[in-house]
Amino acid sequence: MNRTKRAKLEARGWRLGDAQDFLELTDKELALIEMKQALGQELKKRRQLKRLSQAAFARRINSSQSRVAKMEAGDTSVSMDLLIKSLLELDISRKDLARSIDQSKRRTA
Numbered sequence: 001m002n003r004t005k006r007a008k009l010e011a012r013g014w015r016l017g018d019a020q021d022f023l024e025l026t027d028k029e030l031a032l033i034e035m036k037q038a039l040g041q042e043l044k045k046r047r048q049l050k051r052l053s054q055a056a057f058a059r060r061i062n063s064s065q066s067r068v069a070k071m072e073a074g075d076t077s078v079s080m081d082l083l084i085k086s087l088l089e090l091d092i093s094r095k096d097l098a099r100s101i102d103q104s105k106r107r108t109a
Contacts, residue, residue: 035101037074039083042100044072046090061089 006016025033047057047068054068061068063082071078071086087097 032080033074033076036076036078036080036083038100038103039080039087040072040074040078042092042096043083043087043090046087046092047072050090057086057090061086 001016009016047054052060053065054072055065058065058068067078067082068086071083084097087100092100
């Protein structure tokens with residue numbers, strides 16, 4: 001949003017913020033959400049590169065297709081443990097795993 005529009009809205013009493021403000025998230029809560037999203041995106045990318053459907057990948061990790069969809073969408077019900085184990089099943093290296101998590105940090109900086 002450009003400065004002029006922002007100034008006009010604030011002058012009329014509007015308070016502007018972001019999702020973190022709206023949801024009253026701490027910096028740590030926001031960081032966790034962003035990490036999960038980054039890992040979910042990495043999971044989807046790697047699964048597709050291996051030409052696996054969500055259902056085929058779910059069978060490989062003894063899970064369900066809907067769970068894989070939730071992992072890829074960054075659903076809050078998915079644990080970090082499951083995301084990381086699933087990425088390891090797709091042969092991600094520790095370095096690439098760290099890089100994926102680090103990308104979530106760069107988006108907010």
